[in-house]
Amino acid sequence: MMNVPLTVGSLLERAEKFFPKKQVISRTLSGVQRFSYKEIGQRTRRLASALEKLGINRGDRVGTFAWNHHRHLEIYFAAPGMGAVLHTINIRLASEHVTYIVNHAEDKVLFVDEDLLPLLERVKDSLSSIKAFIIMTDKDELPETSLTPAYSYEQLLSEGDPEFEFVKDIDENAPAGMCYTSATTGNPKGVVYSHRGIVLHSYAMGMVDTTALSESDVCLPVVPMFHANAWGMPFAATWFGTTQVLPGPQFTPKLIAELIEQEKVTLTAGVPTIWLGLLNELENGSYDTSSLRAIVCGGSAAPRGMIKAFETKYKIPFLHAYGMTETTPLATVSRLKSYQTSLNEEDMLDIRSKQGLLVPGLEMKVVSAEGEIKWDGNEMGELLLRGPWIADEYYNDERSKDAFRDGWLYTGDVATVDEEGVIKLVDRTKDLIKSGGEWISSVDLENALMAHEAVFEASVVAVPHAQWQERPIACVVLKAPYKDKVDKQEIMDFIAPQFAKWWLPDDIIFMEEIPKTSVGKFLKRALRDQLKDHLVQN
Numbered sequence: 001m002m003n004v005p006l007t008v009g010s011l012l013e014r015a016e017k018f019f020p021k022k023q024v025i026s027r028t029l030s031g032v033q034r035f036s037y038k039e040i041g042q043r044t045r046r047l048a049s050a051l052e053k054l055g056i057n058r059g060d061r062v063g064t065f066a067w068n069h070h071r072h073l074e075i076y077f078a079a080p081g082m083g084a085v086l087h088t089i090n091i092r093l094a095s096e097h098v099t100y101i102v103n104h105a106e107d108k109v110l111f112v113d114e115d116l117l118p119l120l121e122r123v124k125d126s127l128s129s130i131k132a133f134i135i136m137t138d139k140d141e142l143p144e145t146s147l148t149p150a151y152s153y154e155q156l157l158s159e160g161d162p163e164f165e166f167v168k169d170i171d172e173n174a175p176a177g178m179c180y181t182s183a184t185t186g187n188p189k190g191v192v193y194s195h196r197g198i199v200l201h202s203y204a205m206g207m208v209d210t211t212a213l214s215e216s217d218v219c220l221p222v223v224p225m226f227h228a229n230a231w232g233m234p235f236a237a238t239w240f241g242t243t244q245v246l247p248g249p250q251f252t253p254k255l256i257a258e259l260i261e262q263e264k265v266t267l268t269a270g271v272p273t274i275w276l277g278l279l280n281e282l283e284n285g286s287y288d289t290s291s292l293r294a295i296v297c298g299g300s301a302a303p304r305g306m307i308k309a310f311e312t313k314y315k316i317p318f319l320h321a322y323g324m325t326e327t328t329p330l331a332t333v334s335r336l337k338s339y340q341t342s343l344n345e346e347d348m349l350d351i352r353s354k355q356g357l358l359v360p361g362l363e364m365k366v367v368s369a370e371g372e373i374k375w376d377g378n379e380m381g382e383l384l385l386r387g388p389w390i391a392d393e394y395y396n397d398e399r400s401k402d403a404f405r406d407g408w409l410y411t412g413d414v415a416t417v418d419e420e421g422v423i424k425l426v427d428r429t430k431d432l433i434k435s436g437g438e439w440i441s442s443v444d445l446e447n448a449l450m451a452h453e454a455v456f457e458a459s460v461v462a463v464p465h466a467q468w469q470e471r472p473i474a475c476v477v478l479k480a481p482y483k484d485k486v487d488k489q490e491i492m493d494f495i496a497p498q499f500a501k502w503w504l505p506d507d508i509i510f511m512e513e514i515p516k517t518s519v520g521k522f523l524k525r526a527l528r529d530q531l532k533d534h535l536v537q538n
């Protein structure tokens with residue numbers, strides 16, 4: 001067979017050639033704009049040539065500090081298209097982490113959204129490698145900024161070459177992208193994506209048994225483009241000629257619901273807290289969501305009650321998936337096997353609320369101290385992954401040797417596997433609750449709590465306990481109409497029949513809001529800190 005390198009630039013070339021009329025719909029500070037793939041192609045080529053003029057060479061890191069919009073999509077292809085490396089930076093990280101990431105990756109230029117300028121201005125003096133800031137604004141004039149030297153994105157484009165040729169003679173194993181995971185302790189860890197890894201992952205996104213992303217979809221990645229490449233959607237969607245809807249800055253559940261209705265979105269993706277918010281919005285407003293063929297949910301366990309509510313009340317099919325920044329990220333997807341579709345509704349929901357089956361192309365092992373676990377849905381162990389879109393190290397980081405061993409990625413996730421090979425994540429190793437020598441899954445308790453009609457969000461964490469070592473405490477946010485109308489006992493009575501007595505939380509604490517991580521997951525570290533003295537000695 002021909003040994004043709006798999007390159008990111010070729011993904012956009014296909015959209016330009018075969019789908020020039022299809023659209024990218026982009027919300028920016030000034031409203032919703034529409035671009036054809038022909039326009040996106042030309043703009044991307046102009047940008048790639050501008051990067052070259054700015055002195056960017058092959059292998060140089062090109063940072064982005066931006067929301068999901070068409071310009072971010074253009075950088076997604078312009079940087080790897082001219083041989084550089086797209087480095088997406090999480091805009092919600094603390095200043096010291098942003099500084100660490102930019103300096104550690106040695107970004108040469110930084111693309112920044114106008115409304116995010118103040119966040120970078122605060123740290124500008126500590127960014128040691130940046131030669132130019134490129135400001136993304138819809139206005140003709142550059143906004144006031146202390147970042148120097150600052151260039152206007154649109155000005156650079158207007159001077160660029162729309163015929164610029166993407167690199168063809170690049171090693172497919174060369175870096176194309178980079179993203180740092182938000183480590184819970186210590187500095188974030190960098191993951192480098194190769195051209196080959198991104199292209200193969202894009203194939204995986206298009207498989208019928210995974211997300212089945214296709215030309216006929218209208219996809220709305222709510223998951224940020226700085227979080228594991230918006231789960232690879234922008235790359236795959238562009239390749240397939242899929243219509244893309246990019247929700248832009250400071251979006252709300254209402255805006256997402258409106259975009260779904262107005263643009264007739266068929267496939268959307270995001271973390272559970274986004275969908276809990278949307279569910280709340282659908283309960284209070286009236287929207288036509290009939291175009292949706294699937295909500296893809298990952299990043300944290302999708303609560304079973306939420307899946308059920310979307311499917312039964314709103315007839316919106318739900319697709320639970322699992323992955324990590326280190327896995328590009330798609331690793332498992334939960335779908336029924338053909339011979340499982342005649343099971344009763346509840347059994348089917350049980351299967352679909354697990355994390356699912358390994359995506360074709362990857363390998364897995366689940367190991368405990370005794371070796372590989374039995375596939376009985378009971379034994380637990382750490383999930384190990386390998387494959388062509390799984391990272392094999394962290395970028396210039398000592399911590400690589402802990403996570404990458406003997407050719408496997410140690411995910412830090414504890415899982416069971418049932419007889420069908422379906423993975424269920426019990427917890428992250430660090431979130432499991434160790435009580436009296438036994439393990440309690442915070443995820444299972446959260447699932448049960450969030451199935452109560454009054455519960456909006458729930459997060460369960462371990463607090464230290466003199467006798468039992470650790471005990472679970474539940475933090476619960478009630479839906480607005482139920483505030484002050486539902487008490488702890490009612491919620492405890494609701495979950496009690498589902499668990500052994502010693503699994504039940506020692507206390508339920510009502511909160512106004514559960515703190516979230518920079519990518520919208522429940523921030524258990526903060527809850528643990530807050531509750532560490534909340535000792536309930538039974």
Ligand code: ADP
Nearest residue numbers: 181182298299300301321322323324325425428
């Ligand atoms: P961060 O570490 O910053 O949260 P990632 O998005 O890379 O960034 O997180 C990956 C982790 O998220 C996984 O290791 C796993 O613990 C969790 N995760 C991802 N998808 C799911 C899911 N469907 N169910 C439960 N946990 C999930």
